[in-house]
Amino acid sequence: MKPRTRWEAVCTVEDLVPESGIAVWTEEGPVAVFYLPHRLPALFAISHTDPFSGSNVLARGITGDLKGEPVVASPLYKQHFSLRTGVCLEDDTVRVKTYPVLLDGNQIRLEVRANQRESVAA
Template sequence: MNTAENRLSENALVICQHEDLIPNSGICALVNGQQVAIFYLPEEEPQVYAIGNWDPIGKANVLSRGIVGDVQGRIVVASPLYKQHFDLTTGECLENEDTPVPVFPVELIDGQVILRG
């Protein structure tokens, strides 16, 4: 887990470096005491996505360890616990729309992963 401490401005944080990312997979970063799952999909636009790491159905911080894929044209991560799919752009759970996860604005700029808030 990476701890983001380098502030760019009041509303932007450097979460990690590009080389910390794993293609087509997720990592976890601790941001202001909250775990954030960061996914790097080099063939998509945008290339990075950030959602809460907490799986509201499995009740554990595990989404960064899920499998990334495509369900009916939506980029998702499947929870490693009960296999629910969470949309990486909206946070919506495809199997249960009453249990979304938070989505965070994130960018890859000059080799840095930047979370905006």
């Protein structure tokens, strides 16, 4: 059974930086939200935590594409992570968590696990 989730509003369109990332705080911890206006879809969300260093820095990496795959490069040790799947291109045994993301009016929402008390259906 799919765990209960909810769409948490994390920021507005004005907070986004085109072709780059920002970090937001969610109930699941820090998440990096990327806005690539020249792609479809244009929004991506992955864990902000760099698995190689344990530090919360991925939103501050450089975005781009490698062989068509949208990626962010870790600003610490420069590994690339797919923004679609979270898989590390240099070591496919490593992956970061990805989050469904949507634009709701002016709000950016992420699908995160709902805690005990709330239950907003997906």
